Amino acid sequence: MQLRPRAGTQAYFRWRAVGDRVLVTNLEGNWLLLTAPEFAQFVEGHVPEDSDLHARLKAGNFLRAHYDVRAAAERIRARKSFLAGGPNLHILVVTLRCNETCVYCHASRANMDQVHTDMTRETAERAIDLVFRSPSPFVTIEFQGGEPLVNFDVVKHAIEYAVDQNRAHGKRLQFTMVSNFALLDDAKLEYLIAHRVQLCTSIDGPEKLHNAQRKLPTQDAHQRAVRWIKRVNEAYAAAGLDPTLYHVEALLTTTRETLPLWKEVVDTYVGLGCKALFLRAIDPFGFADRTRQRLEYPRGDYMQYYRRAVDYMIELNKQGVQILERYASIFLTKILRGEDPNFLDLRSPSGAGIGALAYNYDGQVFTCDEGRMLHEMGDDTFHLGDVRTSSFRELVGHETVRAMTIASNLDGQPDCVHCTYQPYCGTIPSFNHKSQGSIFGRMRESNVCAVHKGIQDYLFEKLAEADAETLAIFDRWTTVRSRDHFVQPAP
Template sequence: MSKFQSLQKYEETLASGYRLLPFRFTQLEGDAYVASNMVGEFIVMDRAALDDFAGGRLNPRGPVYDELKAKHFLLDGDSDVTVDLLSVKLRTKLAPLANFTALHLFVTTLRCDHSCPYCQVSRANDDRQEFDMSEETALKSIELAFRSPSPVLKFEFQGGESLLNLNLIRFIIEEVKRRNAEERRDIQFVIATNLALLSDEAIELARQHDILISTSLDGPEDLHNRNRPRPGNDSYKRTIEGIQRVRRELGRDRVGALMTTTAASLNQVKPIVDEYIAQDFRGIFLRPLSPYGFAIKTKFYQAYDQSKWLEFYFEGLDYIIDLNLKGFGFTEYYAAMVLRKMLTPFQPGYVDLLSPAGAGVAAVVYNYDGDVYASDESRMLAEMGDKSFCIGNVHSNTYEEIFLDDTLLEALESSFASSVPMCSWCAFEPYCGADPVFHHATQSDFVGKKPLSAFCNRNMAVFKGLIQRMNSRPEVREIFERWAYM
């Protein structure tokens, strides 16, 4: 059997009056198919329309033809600017790649006062100061960060509990600002903290340097304290007091929160969303658990499978959509990032949704000991004993040695979703990312076998779910369009 149609078949297509531009299609459910082009514009149609379109038999006077033409799926006699428009859109989508690394994560300490069983970082007890970053390591890391060509440099301080090494955070900020007096880049600072140890000094530092605070809030008090144990079992109380204090003293939008879904969260998505509303957040990121750090050591990652998380996710998403339909504006941030890819010409900077992978390109991590990792997940993997994504050390390697390292380049080379098996013909490829660290961690392979990949399984279900919801209800599409442009 021939793999290809006969030449005559293609000649008939040409003679029909339009030519096909590159597109891919995937079945949504039943007779409904989604087709997408290389810049992510998409159209949902039935099987017969798809067959007619691909076979060159589509009626030029029908509405499907007009939509396909407007979205650059076909080229006919009066649309000779289509290819130019398509290439401009593609260039716009890929433009952020040229800026290289904007996000620089500094692990100021591994010490932590919490002992979360799902912790994605293998923490150290809070009296073990040998796990603090030194000023010498910080200076060398700053030097590397400023070698990045990006006009925006975001410095994020992480732990452990980053505030346990507040003096080093102050040292780094002052040094970055001193250097930037000449460089004049757009500098942003973020402190990731559980807020339990928020001090007057930390608040004052944040005020002086316009620092954004990022914290963890897993849901209502019971769930949060169960997920995030600390001496006194008062993590929730301290976090909420910290959030309120930051808002009172620094401003309403100077604090954001992230949640992690554990097995205990799975039947509580509405109370979790309600908790975020009660704490006056404007949205929530319904995050799955990562297969790294203590999460895997304590078997938390295996505690639920992907289908359970997807049920949790869609129950939460539908609840949030209903709130919006009733007039209460609230956003699910993972959906918002995907929708930005689906409905706008722009790319969110979220590492997991970048292709080629965001590892080392969108973000880089300077560990407390000077080791440099291609992503936060790479560092977590190293804490489990797998240093495959350690791309150098600030004390012994140059910028060129670190960022042109084969480890990084090989991972990036195999992370162009448009050229890997299954992704290359998947209609969702323009929205998806590549996660070589995840696939290495779960399948010992940078690319991964996508039918067995939880990353693929999860993303595909989310992409389908979002398209189905906005395709079947115009009022939901309006909400999604607002989220996409946030």
């Protein structure tokens, strides 16, 4: 169809063909899916005032004559509410030692005899002192590694020191631990449950794939993780906690081997009682760089995998199974609710430094965990300071944080600035730096951008289909139920 756009009646909008519809979005993230004739009427300025289309355009703030500046400002303020928040995620890498050897290891692991990569109690205390300098009233301390259970004494000390320090600060304090569970035992589990530590593990799908990618000398990484997932879930239930809300969540890393196993991956997660599955693509950090040729895949293949897996998850939901895809949940919360769930890699500007800090085992502080991994690979671009010598304001006000905040603002990014998905999207400066040589990156050639656009295309296609059951499922995926049990009791 030949269009003759006539400026003057439309307020600012961006557009993109989605299936047989045209998606239009505006500055504040309102959206409409128009048919081709409706889009033609809109851009040519011939929308009859008494039409349904006019009413929809007016309600969405797409018409210049009816533009509601105050409403637009309120919507933008709601979407950007995270801006004034400050760092709420604090990642403590309590050791680089790890008992598992993963083919894509993101964490630049160390062998079990490398005890010098254990964080000391003193370093943990200094890191936690900085955590409580954050102006954010909510702070989450996430224990990572390596494998954090390898240095469990320091994990325990950090928890007790943080709880003690919080008596003076009164923040909403939470702890999470990302562990492969292989070194868990009854005493450790009892301690973690008693101290309300939220537990998260890694499951790469069915047993054979998991054990091939995450290697233990005993070849039973999957069996061990599964056994402990069940034990943890039983412990939550025994404590009287709602199992739909309190259960182990797991993380997936998608390699080339994962792609044909989309159904098996979903079934594995459902079988383990997980309510969420994050179909994360592999990233270029840690050892994955060396083995990329074997593990990587074209992003077109990834998107086919994503679509099949999420289609299947939607079908399962229609049969009463509760399982959501995390990327979809994040995007849909922004699209359908006009809120930002503050996922640090999917916001503008990104959360590096201003939303999160990563503390390495030796007390070095980084803008993000990926920056910490690059340090282990010899690249100190994202290094901010040291827990012993740097003040909180020096770390967060560091020129690297300022540069990353500017670089990840989509209002300054070619392609993004005109992208229909800009109100819902985000870029990752550390990924851009690693893959394209600058923290700005080039979005047209970026794998992250391809995935973000592909997922949003998929979601808007589903929204255009307007299947009532699917829309109800999507609505449920955007509902955040607070897990208050994991918040430390008020001092």
